[in-house]
Amino acid sequence: MALHFLLLLLFAVSVVAADEEPFIGVNIGTDLSDMPHPTQVVALLKAQQIRHVRLYDADQAMLLALAKTGIQVAVTVPNEEILAIGQSNSTAANWVSRNVVAHYPATNITAICVGSEVLTTLPNAAKVLVSAIKYIHSALVASNLDRQVKVSTPLSSSIILDSFPPSQAFFNRSLNPVLVPLLDFLQSTGSYLMLNIYPYYDYMQSNGVIPLDYALFKSLPPNKEAVDSNTLLHYTNVFDAMVDAAYFAMAFLNYTNIPVVVTESGWPSKGGSNEPDATVDNANTYNSNLIKHVFNKTGTPKHPGIDVSTYIYELYNEDMKSGPLSEKNWGLFDANGTPIYILHLTESGAVLANDTSNNTFCIAKDGADPKMLQAALDWACGPGKVECSPLLQGQPCYEPDNVIAHANYAFDTYYHKMGKTPDACDFNGVATISTSDPSHGSCLFPGSVGKNGTLGNFTAPSMNSTNSDSSAYKFSCDLRIRSLLMVTGFLLWGVVLL
Template sequence: MGHRAGFNLIFYGFSLLLMFLGHCQGSNVGICYGRNADDLPTPNKVAQLVQLHNIKYLRIYDSNIQVLKAFANTGVELMIGIPNSDLLPFAQFQSNVDTWLRNSILPYYPAAKITYITVGAEVTESPHNVSALVVPAMNNVLTGLKKAGLHKKIKVSSTHSLGVLSRSFPPSAGAFSSDFAFFLKPLLEFLAENQSPFMINIYPYYAYRESPSNVSLDYALFESSSEVIDPNTGLLYTNMFDAQIDALYFALMALNFRTIRVMVTETGWPSKGSPKETAATPDNAQTYNTNLIRHVINNTGTPARPGEELDVYIFSLFNENRKPGLDSERNWGLFYPDQTSVYNLDFTGRSAVDMTSQANMTGSNGTDWCIASSKATDMDLQNALDWACSSGNVDCTAIQPSQPCFEPDTLVSHASYAFNSYFQQNGATDVACGFGGNGVKVSQDPSYDNCVYATVVGKNKTTSSSNTTAMSSTSSSSSSAIGVSAGLLILAFVSCFFKIS
């Protein structure tokens, strides 16, 4: 029952998102696809999920050839990374960068749509002193891209932790640490000259965990009913995310870099932690990410930059079991490695989801049916039909040649039968008839001749005279369906919330 309700909730978000695909603009939300684990799905499986629903944006942390191959010709736009371990050779010799581009990038571009290259990651947090290597490596990467004629299509930047700031409160006093001035000044000059974003990783979770007496949980989760006032500007802050972003804006302005835009390349909340990490729970992770999505897609901006677009990547797609540190480090994922959801999210951004109430969601008990929309395109119907008959666990025997529902041999007719079977299998709720806006709920029985459309006869099974075998799934196949559709949903919202520049 919990799996079924969770699936219905996920599919609800999925259908709503795809309905709005044609109307998406403004700030962008993406997902970080980390792979520091030994039990994750293959890149090909992840790419298949992405391709099925025309997902376009993803961040990866290296230039793994298998990943680039998997995402070739999918239309996905990738942010790829150069690890800190490669900074020295990339900074020392242009030939090393040129070789890397020639072997690891150019053979797969533009089939693999790379739009950003991040040179180094949080170098100020690195135990090795590699900060001085960042800008030389960035310059060499840019030079290599210019040789290939790609410098206007692929932006070069570097990601940073909030540790680059020596002060972040109040936001108006935000300032870069003088310890890093030697590399930050040329870095900012590079970003301004090349119109590249300053990439920052923002984690209110850590601020709360390290100082719960000074930071309220509600303030970290976008749930605060009170306001924190910046005494210098009079600006009011209701959440830590905005305060940290504005601290960075003020730090940039203090150095007269007012044109550099900010991009959040990581943010999120862990769903599980060590015994002392009491805030690392599925409920808090769900609350933070749902409120974050709502905050971003509404183009709320920040108190210092109201209405300004802000691109954000949520960390991360999967839990990663090889990450060192406290238990929370391995539990930032929206999905388990088997692709089942860790918790449900309201991807519409309307409100936080109450997991208990959603788990008790019931359907219409067979008084309605679900059919394919006559306005849907053939491609959309074919994709949805293929999904329903495979990952959706629908028994599509009845629409095969010589079977009761094969005639009329049309895509709309076959999709209608499959849509309804899925709809009834999953509680006959409104949300199970979404199919990206291609399903339509009707009250008139669409059955004809010997083709009888299924209706709900119990909470966990359906019946149809065209196929007397119960269409219920085993718990393992249900988990698989939940995982696949949940994965599609998480990746689907990226295509909606990203705007093509």
């Protein structure tokens, strides 16, 4: 063990981060009895501002519908076509010509997944998998698209053995005849390891060893964190531990600069009687926390700050899937585009702010500088012409009397007044769009649906109106008394928002 760990340290070179920002994408399965038309699918993607999708095939109608949207698309060579492609360069060239070249660049195809979990689901094709990948890549080279389109194959995390502690992880050695040439290819072409990670199954199969909170990304006290005894790294969730296990398994084979992209991860919202933790609440918690984790750019304990872009499994519930009830219920939406649940998101912009009633809010960012928040609040209630009288003492939104709560109200009112455009929820970087309603008690924010079903919609004065109301004057005076930092805040602001 000591020698094994020493080797890992010797080869522990930092993984090169991807050029682009980390992203959250979605997988689009089609096992629905009433599959939406491709144009409806694309309309949903646009409404949710989803900019990355993975298809389980290269459906021509879907590729045409995605044209000129800018959405980045990963297409798939279906498992049943791998044997033919892996034995014929011309078959691979025809596949690329028909499914990539014919659509690019109008359709922004950025990756080709050659099969899906081939090593664990289709062992007969495993022997030609790397050949199929190389033939596909050669066809891209011939079309001068090899720099634009990466080629890889999604692997099941089950091929990683002894995955905790992560520093002891290694790939199933019986698969090395395929994995070593695969990793050679990924390294030489600047591609990435595609990995499917399902903490739900890890939790279900652990017989109580893995706590539910650890699987769901919930906050853990330090004494509940899992500690790698070799590296002393602390792990707060299964997802990070599995990603790092993949990095250590690659390092064990002397590959230290291949990034990981998670091609599938999620949690089912409904299950059978033997699946008590497949619930809406758990699915919402897992996917919301996963999205926050990716966009926070925290990376993993082994590679802090290194992006782990992830595709959520999946866009729609697939009612025609075989197997247990949970197999049909991994989707974020039903076939009509109605959310299965409303994700609890902040810090993700409008990506997957999946309340299709467009019920979004603008709130202060976690950890925002209080002085900057105060300056933003002063601007919103002053030059921004937000009606801030509900924040006066004795009014519905006065409590809690702190800058974060008051800024939340002022930011959200301005955001709604300006038509909920992304630019209206910036405030010099201290605000973010959220799908979680910040209303509390009798303080209803604009757009909030109150307990009685009515909308909270405090009307702000028009931009060119004058308000001589004494309470507004008093509030303006209160602001001046409350903060001597206003002038400093405006200097920090730099540019006056209009």
